[in-house]
Amino acid sequence: MRNPLPTISQFRYWNAPIFTFRPAHSEVHASPSKSGCIDSSDASISPHSQIQVTRGPHVPKVLGLDDIKLDGLKILYRADLNLPVHPSTKEFLDDKRIRSIIPTLQKLESSSVTILAHQSRPGRFDFTNLQRHANRLSQLLGRPVDFVPDVCGPSATAAIDSMQPGDVLMLDNVRLHPDENLLKGEIEEQESSDIIQNLESHFDIFVNDAFGAAHRSSPSLTGFTRKLPSVAGGLMKREIDALSIAVENPPRPYVALLGGAKADDSLRVAINLLERNIVDTVAFLGVVGNFMLMADGIDIGKSNADFAKSQVEPFVDETSKMAKNILSNYREKVILPEDLAIELNGSREPLSIQQLPTPHPIYDVGLSTLMGLRPIVMGASCVLWNGPASYFEKQNFAFGTIEVLNMCIETDATTIIGGGHTSALVEARGAANRVTHNSSGGGATLTMLSGGRMPVIEALERSFEASQSILGERGLLV
Template structure:
């Protein structure tokens, strides 16, 4: 089953509800948008809808957070990047919003208020229940068709993500289409050997990915780095020192140690763990083999020997999926692992990066054009790689069945 595309939708001359993910880092004191990467990713889809009236539905942050704010600055930023005005309406579906949409001309773009200002959007619902919300009923009555380009929220079962496709003819935007197509290729048709590099602090997700790709024979090798590696090292019987062991407890990942152990029992020859690490001692980077990690020093990166071993594996790989950093990359002393591995991964034939912090590092390194695909959704990407059907994609597939 596939999702509908903009080409098939026939949106010319129609009013299109377009769900984007413009959730960006902002300065809460000035509302200044600090990174417009997500805006730039959506431009091709907006331009592809030039012959329509485009009504943007998007969000910033969530209730209770400091950066939960209105979208006035977002409309202005999008207008600058598009090279034409984007009208901001400080209402989601009230009379003011409905009248503004009715008054639109072909080619115009309008942005509704932060959709998470509406309590219903913060609920997790099944598509049929999401369709019955006031939010979906009101929004769907304001337009002819729906396009979802918000891959970053594709793993959420929220009304605008899963309810709108049940209420109206729908399609995936160009970004959604590209993400789904490229990530699906990892599962079938990716050049072999396939190597998964799993790091960062999302240990539970990474372990789900590792289990899925090894059980299904999708990956030939899994390299673990970052906090994920620390959990595997404990599972393999190494003492990683008090600070790093405490961090795992603090992140509530003790249960994952047992799961890592199971993976090692079944796939020991396919899981590559760092054999050396870098710790902080007297404010300096000091390296140790994993058999001699000091009791009171935090593990903050993989060591040079481990970097060398990983690069040898990457050089022989046809595909690499890179998700999560190798250490505390924000500090120059402990960025070596992340930087060197990304540099090596960028030279592999088919290279996919799972969004988030890693994407920011790639941009800083100026390597963004050297990777096959850099995902715009960290959470959505990793959930896709665990083999789960993303709620947004599922809803778009169902919509195609219902509305053709």
């Protein structure tokens, strides 16, 4: 007979305060980092812990800012400044992506920097020019950031040519130019774009820091890499180094905690890690965990099953096949929930797997599942976490997600947080400097973790030797 389910009051982490999202300008208090040092800077813009990469056969080899002399250069800087915007007021809801490029811009302050970036797509309510982005960047950077309402025409090139070392200029939304939206194929095609043709002769190097768009291909993202010596920015380099550990050279034992609502995303990550035999344990949590229970033949209740399927429409059959493939071929490495928490009359109620199906919504994993998972995470050398373990926006059901965060903070392992809602949670809890790496990407992070194509990184890698040669000839290599 199974042991009775523990109660919440028996579990010491339940008393952890429920997180609240802090405004972008609010104070972050000093807290211990993974290295044991105190970091009192804003967790969202402070550099992450140093990542040591043991280069393997698929780890991208790209130039970084530390590889070149940066004084007095004219730099074209591609950033991802695509911000969430309120549909009515049009105010920024979060300026994290602007704050994330501050360290790189500070490193480039002895050169002139021209920023190329995008905001949304044509036809959407949040497709705007970048004037307010420039204003906000100027406030955060503490020095002027000029804006020109032009992407690559005469006004843009005239402003670029008038720049002095230390100047920062933001060009307008690059997606205002039709080439950026249409030329997404081969680099040869992209090189014919007005964006490339009109701008490349005005710069010494191209620095790409747009990791959030690294799974995309367009003239401004990939088209400059054969025209200019090309370098990964600070944010891009940190992401490449950290995520390369997660997908190529993880210290063992390696544990992946995969949750969230979209099972197809998490299952692609799991298959990439499992098929290459680089992960020791994969725990499925959240709605993804519910989907895996269904694939294992467990009836979780119609409403719960319908919701889990709705998150992967129209690929339900394909996702089910992936789930069953994992269970069939890698069951010894898989952890599924052994208990859950449902909402009953507005309250949290524990439920064992044996008590399923249930007509009530499943909003969290249970205490037995978490207590079984804790020693595995504590004993790991590397932990990847992507996707909440619960419906954490509801206070009674934030517990599972908070406890997974506690594990990631407390373990001595290398901890890599996989972007999206998970990274936002880590920042909201003020814990960004207490994990090894908190990824800034959403779709880009998932694509890299699942082994998908990363055109921006591929373009930087292809340009490595030519860029190194040109910079060496100019005496710009460190």
